[in-house]
Every structure is written in C-alpha cells, then in structure tokens.
Amino acid sequence: MIGGDLLTTLLAEGRRSRLVARLREELRLVESIDLDLNVLEAGSLALLEAVCESEQVEAVELEIHKAWRELMEQPLSPPNSCAPSDWWPTATASPWNRAARWRG
Numbered sequence: 001m002i003g004g005d006l007l008t009t010l011l012a013e014g015r016r017s018r019l020v021a022r023l024r025e026e027l028r029l030v031e032s033i034d035l036d037l038n039v040l041e042a043g044s045l046a047l048l049e050a051v052c053e054s055e056q057v058e059a060v061e062l063e064i065h066k067a068w069r070e071l072m073e074q075p076l077s078p079p080n081s082c083a084p085s086d087w088w089p090t091a092t093a094s095p096w097n098r099a100a101r102w103r104g
Contacts, residue, residue, distance in 0.1 A: 004044055008035045011067065012048070018067050019050075029056045029063065 012019045012035035023030045030052040038045045052060050 004037045004039070004046070008037045008046065011035050011071070018071070019064065022067060023050065023060060023063055027059075027063065029060050 009017065011017055012033055015021065015025055019033050019035070023033055030050045033050045034048070036047045036049075038047065048064070050060050050064070
C-alpha cells in the first residue's frame with residue numbers, strides 16, 4: 001500500500017499537506033485533521049478525522065470534497081523547490097539518473 005501511504009501523507013501529514021494547509025492553516029476551520037490508512041486483507045480503509053466546531057462542519061466537508069476533486073482532476077507534481085538538483089550537487093548524482101543508467 002505504498003501508494004495509499006503516499007496519498008495520506010500528501011493529504012494530511014504536516015503543516016504543508018493539502019488538507020492541513022487548507023483547513024487548519026489557511027481557513028482555520030479545524031483544530032486538527034488526521035487521515036489514517038488501515039490495510040486489510042482484501043483492501044484498505046481510510047479514516048479521515050477533522051476536529052472542528054459544530055457550526056463549521058458543513059464548510060469543512062465542502063473543503064474536503066474540493067480537495068478530493070482537485071486531487072482527482074489535477075495530476076500530482078512536485079513544487080519547483082523539489083527538483084533533484086536541490087538535493088544533489090550534480091544532476092548525474094541523483095538516484096533517478098543512477099537508476100536509468102543501471103537499467104541500461
């Protein structure tokens with residue numbers, strides 16, 4: 001379930017994740033938001049928990065639906081600051097280039 005773990009991280013782990021950044025940091029609609037992935041024998045179960053005031057539930061649900069829709073409509077791409085050259089001094093040192101050379 002590597003893809004599922006990656007998705008939960010992108011959505012709700014850390015201040016810059018999509019749901020935390022939007023719902024807690026920008027809009028201040030929730031006190032906390034958490035997304036857990038439970039791997040089961042025949043699939044997986046994702047549990048999303050948002051702690052907010054009862055008056056904010058509708059707005060929180062709307063923003064969560066927006067985030068899901070954006071994720072389905074727009075492919076994931078790293079921000080400009082995530083270029084391999086930011087991590088390795090030369091482009092040939094990146095693991096992607098080493099893997100490409102290894103594959104031949």
